[in-house]
Amino acid sequence: xxxxxxxxxxxxxxxVPHVANRKVRAGAxxxxxxxxxxxxxxxxASEAGVDLILVGDSVAMVVLGYDDTLQVTVxxxxxxxxxxxxxxPAPLIVADLPWLxxxxxxxxTVRNAATLIRAGAESVKLEGGRKxxxxxxxxxxxxxxxxxxxxxTPQSVHxxxxxxxxxxxxxxxxxxxxxxxxxxxxxxxxxxxxxxxxEVAAMVTDAVDVPIIGIGAGHEVDGQVLVYHDVLxxxxxxxxxxxxxxADLKAASVSAIEAYAADVRTGAFPGPAxxxxxxxxxxxxxxxxxxxx
Ligand code: KIV
Numbered sequence: 001x002x003x004x005x006x007x008x009x010x011x012x013x014x015x016v017p018h019v020a021n022r023k024v025r026a027g028a029x030x031x032x033x034x035x036x037x038x039x040x041x042x043x044x045a046s047e048a049g050v051d052l053i054l055v056g057d058s059v060a061m062v063v064l065g066y067d068d069t070l071q072v073t074v075x076x077x078x079x080x081x082x083x084x085x086x087x088x089p090a091p092l093i094v095a096d097l098p099w100l101x102x103x104x105x106x107x108x109t110v111r112n113a114a115t116l117i118r119a120g121a122e123s124v125k126l127e128g129g130r131k132x133x134x135x136x137x138x139x140x141x142x143x144x145x146x147x148x149x150x151x152x153t154p155q156s157v158h159x160x161x162x163x164x165x166x167x168x169x170x171x172x173x174x175x176x177x178x179x180x181x182x183x184x185x186x187x188x189x190x191x192x193x194x195x196x197x198x199e200v201a202a203m204v205t206d207a208v209d210v211p212i213i214g215i216g217a218g219h220e221v222d223g224q225v226l227v228y229h230d231v232l233x234x235x236x237x238x239x240x241x242x243x244x245x246x247a248d249l250k251a252a253s254v255s256a257i258e259a260y261a262a263d264v265r266t267g268a269f270p271g272p273a274x275x276x277x278x279x280x281x282x283x284x285x286x287x288x289x290x291x292x293x
Contacts, residue, residue: 014051014092016123016145020189022051022211024222031190031223033094033213034231037063037080039087041228046089052213053089054125054225055081057096057155062229069154072098074112078119085120094147095121099155102126102135109135113144125192127153129179133186140187148183150176150204151217152195163240165216167196176200177207184208192225193217195242216242 022028033052036042037059045053057069059080064072074097081095095116102109113124123145126132132148139146151166160166167176176196183191190211193201198218205212211222226243229235233248263269283289 010047011049011090013090016092016189019052019092020210022222023209025206028211028222030221031211031213033091033223033225035059035062035225035228036084036089037228038083042084042087042089042093045228046087046091050091051223052225053084053091053093055084055093055095055121056125056227057098058227062227062235068157070099070157074098074101074115078115081116081119081121093120093122094125095119095123097124097126102132106134106138110138110142110144113139114142117144123147123189125149127155129175130182133182136183136186136188146188147213148180148188148191149194150179150183150191151193151201154194163195165195165197167200173200173203177204180204180208180212184210190222193221216240 019031022031024030031052032050033054034045034050035054035056035058036045037055042053055077057072057077059076060066060069060072064076077095077098081093084093097109097113097116101112116124124139125147126135127149129150136146136148152160152163154163157163167173180191188210190213191208192213192215193204195216198220201212201214201217202220205221213223213225214221215225227235230243231246233245234250234253236250260269278286278288
């Protein structure tokens with residue numbers, strides 16, 4: 001194993017005010033967000049120059065093997081957030097509030113969000129529109145920056161009847177725009193917009209002064225987010241339309257482990273260079289001359 005030492009980011013940490021100002025229509029570059037769930041993932045995202053790391057509840061599906069995001073708890077997200085934070089990445093760390101951690105009461109919401117902040121998050125994300133306003137206001141009142149999440153909200157999978165594109169009718173588009181305005185007005189510093197038609201995403205982006213970060217929402221937004229395992233091709237079972245894979249690390253990993261297994265079985269691994277050796281004197285004392293290694 002290599003050393004566990006972490007190093008400080010080689011660029012300035014990205015802060016909430018920095019993100020809140022990033023509107024493409026004002027001349028800003030689009031924001032780049034990617035999920036990460038552990039220290040190596042955070043280091044990779046940071047060295048790749050992304051703006052935000054999302055410790056998403058997608059950890060449920062891509063890491064923990066669940067079929068949806070409803071199974072993860074605050075303790076799970078705190079555990080993964082702490083691992084990400086230990087890498088001291090430059091991108092802003094956003095932690096997902098899991099399902100039911102912000103639905104029961106305002107007090108619960110603030111305490112659960114505080115657990116994630118104490119684990120190392122610099123902001124939290126929650127799903128839903130105007131019905132979440134009391135929780136959002138309480139969080140902001142407690143100095144916890146909040147990112148909204150509208151459109152296809154995976155924690156509503158049963159209510160939506162599956163992971164389905166949202167806001168396809170003009171009425172639903174109007175509701176979505178009103179929700180986005182309400183979240184921005186309440187003080188959300190950015191909003192993730194998932195699984196909506198490009199035209200609707202453009203209207204939402206026009207309607208608010210905070211950045212809209214899209215996923216399956218086309219290009220007329222203020223940034224994009226993708227799941228780490230999708231970008232790297234570590235997840236190869238499902239390929240949503242909106243995913244672009246930039247590597248095929250699942251296949252590369254299987255090949256690498258196959259090569260390792262073959263070397264172990266043929267005796268090609270470990271070789272002399274990968275083994276420790278006695279000094280000549282000690283080997284002689286032990287009568288080992290003439291033996292290999
Ligand atoms: O948990 C997650 O990965 C997310 C993204 C899909 C935005 O919420």
